[in-house]
Amino acid sequence: MDIIKASGLTHDYITYDEDERPISVRHALENVDLAIEEGQFVAILGHNGSGKSTFAKHINALLLPTAGTVTVGGMDIADEANLWDIRQLAGMVFQNPDNQIIATVVEEDVAFGPENMGVPTKELEKRVAEALAAVGMTAFAKESPNKLSGGQKQRIAIAGALAMRPRCIVFDESTAMLDPSGRKEVVATMHRLNREEGITVLLITHYMDEAVGADRVIVLDGGHIAMDGTPKQVFARTEELLNLGMQLPKVTQLANALTAEGLPLPAPILTEEELIEELCRLRSKI
Amino acid sequence: MPLTLKNINYAYNAGTALEKKVLKDVSLTFREGEFTAIIGPTGSGKSTLIQHLDLLLTATSGELLFNGENVYAEGYDRKALRSRVGLVFQYPEYQLFEPEIFTDVCFGPKNQGLPEAEVHANAREAMKLVGLDESYDTLSPFEISGGQKRRVAIAGVLAMKPDFLVLDEPAAGLDPQGKKELLDLIRGLCTQAGKGIILVSHSMDDVAEYADRIIVLKDGTVRLDGTPHEVFRHREELVQMGLSVPKVTEVLCGLKTRGFDVDTGLIGIAETKEEILRLFR
Numbered sequence: 001m002d003i004i005k006a007s008g009l010t011h012d013y014i015t016y017d018e019d020e021r022p023i024s025v026r027h028a029l030e031n032v033d034l035a036i037e038e039g040q041f042v043a044i045l046g047h048n049g050s051g052k053s054t055f056a057k058h059i060n061a062l063l064l065p066t067a068g069t070v071t072v073g074g075m076d077i078a079d080e081a082n083l084w085d086i087r088q089l090a091g092m093v094f095q096n097p098d099n100q101i102i103a104t105v106v107e108e109d110v111a112f113g114p115e116n117m118g119v120p121t122k123e124l125e126k127r128v129a130e131a132l133a134a135v136g137m138t139a140f141a142k143e144s145p146n147k148l149s150g151g152q153k154q155r156i157a158i159a160g161a162l163a164m165r166p167r168c169i170v171f172d173e174s175t176a177m178l179d180p181s182g183r184k185e186v187v188a189t190m191h192r193l194n195r196e197e198g199i200t201v202l203l204i205t206h207y208m209d210e211a212v213g214a215d216r217v218i219v220l221d222g223g224h225i226a227m228d229g230t231p232k233q234v235f236a237r238t239e240e241l242l243n244l245g246m247q248l249p250k251v252t253q254l255a256n257a258l259t260a261e262g263l264p265l266p267a268p269i270l271t272e273e274e275l276i277e278e279l280c281r282l283r284s285k286i
Numbered sequence: 287m288p289l290t291l292k293n294i295n296y297a298y299n300a301g302t303a304l305e306k307k308v309l310k311d312v313s314l315t316f317r318e319g320e321f322t323a324i325i326g327p328t329g330s331g332k333s334t335l336i337q338h339l340d341l342l343l344t345a346t347s348g349e350l351l352f353n354g355e356n357v358y359a360e361g362y363d364r365k366a367l368r369s370r371v372g373l374v375f376q377y378p379e380y381q382l383f384e385p386e387i388f389t390d391v392c393f394g395p396k397n398q399g400l401p402e403a404e405v406h407a408n409a410r411e412a413m414k415l416v417g418l419d420e421s422y423d424t425l426s427p428f429e430i431s432g433g434q435k436r437r438v439a440i441a442g443v444l445a446m447k448p449d450f451l452v453l454d455e456p457a458a459g460l461d462p463q464g465k466k467e468l469l470d471l472i473r474g475l476c477t478q479a480g481k482g483i484i485l486v487s488h489s490m491d492d493v494a495e496y497a498d499r500i501i502v503l504k505d506g507t508v509r510l511d512g513t514p515h516e517v518f519r520h521r522e523e524l525v526q527m528g529l530s531v532p533k534v535t536e537v538l539c540g541l542k543t544r545g546f547d548v549d550t551g552l553i554g555i556a557e558t559k560e561e562i563l564r565l566f567r
Binding site for chain 1: 459488532565
């Protein structure tokens with residue numbers, strides 16, 4: 001079943017002059033058709049200004065289409081009556097952890113969303129405990145968020161989204177400000193939620209190696225879908241990717257360099273483990 | 287003119303019950319024409335350290351020397367130092383505020399009290415250094431791309447003609463192409479314009495590719511200091527600190543674990559390729 005479905009989605013950003021007359025129009029998304037199946041892990045790539053974040057903001061109705069429709073869990077986002085149901089169903093985690101945490105105690109921060117929806121106290125406590133357990137932060141429930149590392153804060157932000165019991169979470173460059181171990185923590189958390197809780201994950205990122213672990217990779221360019229396929233399919237189209245301002249993962253670059261020197265490696269190789277495995281296999285044949 | 291930290295200690299809320307030591311006995315020298323990267327896990331003191339370099343923070347104890355002179359000494363012209371050491375914050379595009387790009391770049395030199403002709407000349411040169419020609423002068427800094435905004439922000443600092451440029455994660459949030467262009471530009475400011483570059487980063491692959499020297503901070507102390515090749519030989523130590531090594535180095539380490547005799551201290555694609563090919567000759 002499709003949890004997100006965009007049909008003919010167009011979004012224009014319009015600039016106005018002092019008298020509120022429109023002076024310029026920029027098409028951030030143009031006639032995009034895209035369906036995302038429930039339970040999938042989808043990475044969205046694209047250069048700055050390609051329309052990634054604009055698309056993401058439609059998923060919980062922060063933006064509404066200029067033309068076309070978007071449904072989330074079968075609900076039309078343009079229908080105001082659906083607003084709260086859609087925001088409950090689709091959570092979002094943004095780039096800067098410091099901008100998403102509002103309470104002075106971790107568990108209160110996680111409780112903020114459901115509490116505002118009037119979830120009864122008993123149920124609320126249960127949800128907070130489960131959400132913190134799911135991101136591995138139970139031990140920090142009573143701590144102050146400002147003492148946590150970047151990766152830990154981002155996991156609290158994810159727990160806050162989880163406490164709403166969403167079926168889908170959009171991560172909009174949620175690892176951009178983290179150190180290597182913080183990034184690892186957050187990416188591992190995304191995968192676990194996808195695998196174990198069946199939550200649909202939409203990961204918007206500039207890190208090619210984060211896209212490698214997805215079920216599906218979509219590359220946007222100028223408000224259109226330029227590429228769409230499995231990581232293997234997408235990263236095999238080197239030239240096209242480079243033309244779109246993307247890069248190959250470092251390991252893929254190394255593997256391609258080795259292939260160019262005559263090593264018969266399968267293409268494309270996307271992870272370190274894969275390359276090591278293939279090299280060992282080749283070596284054992286000599 | 288070298289910039290030297292000598293036994294710098296810094297504590298937030300010094301002398302109170304909430305005292306938290308962030309820098310502990312840090313001694314370092316930065317030189318012009320050298321590209322130094324500072325890496326370290328979140329909370330290691332990186333941002334605190336760079337804020338000392340242009341006197342946004344003053345050490346609890348220790349000395350900061352510019353060209354051998356103690357900056358903390360009474361009567362030292364601290365305002366002048368701020369022009370010599372230019373600081374570019376994270377997401378510097380949020381600090382652009384003028385309606386036109388050229389006016390924004392002029393803001394720094396204008397505040398230095400220079401005559402208008404010189405202000406304009408310095409701003410023009412700075413824009414040239416970051417690859418923005420006159421056609422950008424009257425554009426609004428808010429209608430250009432993210433990568434270009436960063437260039438404008440960096441030009442605003444370069445217009446004060448600093449000897450050192452200190453940048454806190456300058457490529458965060460840029461797409462691969464924008465990131466490469468910006469880092470190439472910064473490398474050029476070092477190699478061609480002779481600026482001393484001090485750059486804070488979380489990307490091991492980037493610092494391996496661009497830096498001459500890497501300083502590793504952890505818990506407010508300098509743990510490692512050397513060329514990228516020297517620093518990334520300490521894989522276990524780095525991983526323990528919450529850092530990592532470049533991806534290609536990981537591949538070499540994996541091969542080593544599987545019993546192959548390879549040098550695990552390589553960090554570039556070309557040299558790693560040669561090392562792996564050696565196994566097949």
